[in-house]
Amino acid sequence: MRARNALESAAAVVALCLLGAQTYAALGAGDHLSALGAALLMAGLLVVVGVLWKQGSNLRPPGLDAPTSEQIAFHRRALARQRDLLRAVPRWYLGPLVPGLVVLLVVGTLRFPLGEGLPYPTLARALLLAGHLALVALVFAGIAWLNARAARKLDAELAAIDGA
DSSP: OHHHHHHHHHHHHHHHHHHHHHHHHHHHTTOHHHHHHHHHHHHHHHHHHHHHHHHSSOOOOOOTTSOHHHHHHHHHHHHHHHHHHHHTHIIIIIGGGHHHHHHHHHHHHHHSOOOTTOSOHHHHHHHHHHHHHHHHHHHHHHHHHHHHHHHHHHHHHHHHHHHO
């Protein structure tokens, strides 16, 4: 868990630096909407890292001289905690990123150069935005599904512990 938290945090630091530079450049260019989107995405990343470190960190294990039943109970609590965190990924991991992503996608779509003489440019932009949002939704659904599958595997481990 510690390695996963460190990896996720390092990725967040890199993303925060890039988004911070994007926010700074956008503000310098007077592009307040892009700056807002990047800032919202940065705030979402901070929420994700905060939850990960608060809820996803290791519990304090019992001492080596603790009875076996206490060791098993500790292991069960740790697995249940990770399972609950995996089940809630759409709420704490994906949800905080949505506002910033939506703003950036809308701004990008509105600024995307369309071909000259397009008969329905507003419709073309709406379809382009819908496609981008659908792609993000598909990726997010995949992430949620993978995490739900991992939670089910932990459920099986918990059931094995309870059955022993």
